[in-house]
Amino acid sequence: MLRCWTAALQLTELFVSSLVHMLYGFYIFSSAVAGDLSQGLSDWFFKPNADFAVKREQTACSASRTSVEDLPPIVLVHGIFGFGKGRLGGLSYFAGAENKYERVLVPDLGSLTSIYDRARELFYYLKGGQVDYGEEHSKACGHSQFGRTYEQGNYPEWDEDHPIHFVGHSAGAQVVRVLQQMLADKAFKGYENTSENWVLSITSLSGAFNGTTRTYLDGMHPEDWKSLKPISLLQICRLGVIVYDWLDLAWLKEYYNFGFDHFNMSWKKKGISGLVDCLLGNVGPFASGDWILPDLTIQGSVELNSHLHTFPNTYYFSYATKRTRKIMGVTVPSSILGVHPLLLIRVLQMSQWRHPSDVAPPFKGYRDEDWQDNDGAINTISMTHPRFPVEHPSHFIQDDSQCQSLQPGIWYYKVVEGDHILFIINRERAGVEFDLMYDSIFERCRKHVFKRNPQMLPNEAQH
Secondary structure (H helix, E strand, O other), X not given: OHHHHHHHHHHHHHHHHHHHHHHHHHOOOOOOHHHHXXXXXXXXXXXXXXXXXXXHHHHHHHOOOOOHHHOOOEEEEOOOOOOOOOOHHHOOOOOOHHHOOOOEEOOOOOOOEOHHHHHHHHHHHHHOEEEEOOHHHHHHHOOOOEEEEEOOXXXXXXXXXXXXXXXXXXXXXXXHHHHHHHHHOOOOOOOOOOOHHXXXXXXXXXXXXXXXXXXXXXXXOOOOOOOEOOOOHHHHHHHHHHHHHHHOOHHHHHHOOOOOHHHOOOHHHHHHHHHHHHHOOOOOHHHHOOEHHHHHOHHHHHHHHOOOOOOOOOEEEEEEEEOEEEEOOEEXXXXXXXXXXXXXXXXXXXXXXXXXXXXXOOOOOOOXXXXXXXXXXXXXXXXXXXXXXXXXXEEEOOOHHHHOOXXXXXXXXXXXXXXXXXXXXXXXHHOHHHHHHHHHHHHHHHHHOOOOOHHHOOHHHHO
């Protein structure tokens, strides 16, 4: 009997461990991250001395600067299926970019939770306290009002006099925009003094501002953009996530968490009948639509954007990635070697996707040809700046030398040749481009967008 129980436990652990790795790469990275994870983990385990040397060098450099405490934090916000510091055995979602500069934070937010829920989580991660999703929203979506508690905020002094720089990858960029709007709307109970000026700058890396046609390829219905097709990649993902959360293995959730704890899908609270209800789609995040995929459809993004503003005192910059080109009028992948092998098929599929002719277009003026360029996960048109339903002020940048005099309230954007995961997980893939881009981002944060409070500049940034 003991042997049977031991064997069953081992099989369960093997199943769940395999499930998280499968799901992690299954959707947005099309299993492409699997190889990069292996490389990243290998680097993390077998190159500790190099990491230590980098940190030691950074410590030495920082000694000659004005106190690090005088610098606003730079907060790196991960995208869908992403993770923050401390997850996946210490692997870095941003491939170690957080070690390139001082005072960089990497929060761990729900990897599949809605943009709204993640924005709420990000606020309390910084200010501290128990995450409050809001009474009205929680009742409407069928989950607990309160979530994780941060005994000590990671930047409790955050306010208009101590603003923050945000850098968001993929859906993370839209999370930051929603958070800024919440600050402007004073949407956090007990914090009546919040304002949009708590955000000093927003930098987007392949940001999902206007949605992506990939959501429809993977299983979202173009008709209502909230329900899933019966047979699809996302259905498999949905079933796997429900089982993962229902099993509720503490050690595994510490390793990786989809972020649905506030939905209370654990076997301890739901039992077998609760699992069946979730799997049938009667309850849970996939039933209420309070998860991230509806937000990433074009219609969901248009609905979100209709409530979001670009504010006059905030600096905005975005890097739009693209791995397509036109040959004789046909959009095809621009490079075979430059695209991760398991993202290549997605680049091709997205370049050929057409909106169903019998379904109303997602917004007035929609054209399929505008959405053909992509990076394997997001359409390039979606990444430059908020466009739909109203286009926000923007300015195209050819190269970083044009970034010497940025003005607030305008989305400056640059188009970069690369796929959706070029600048995350595996630093070696991007090569020298990785350092050039992150150095440019951090320097711009420290110098060019510091004009609101020049007295806070570090010494060397004043020259």
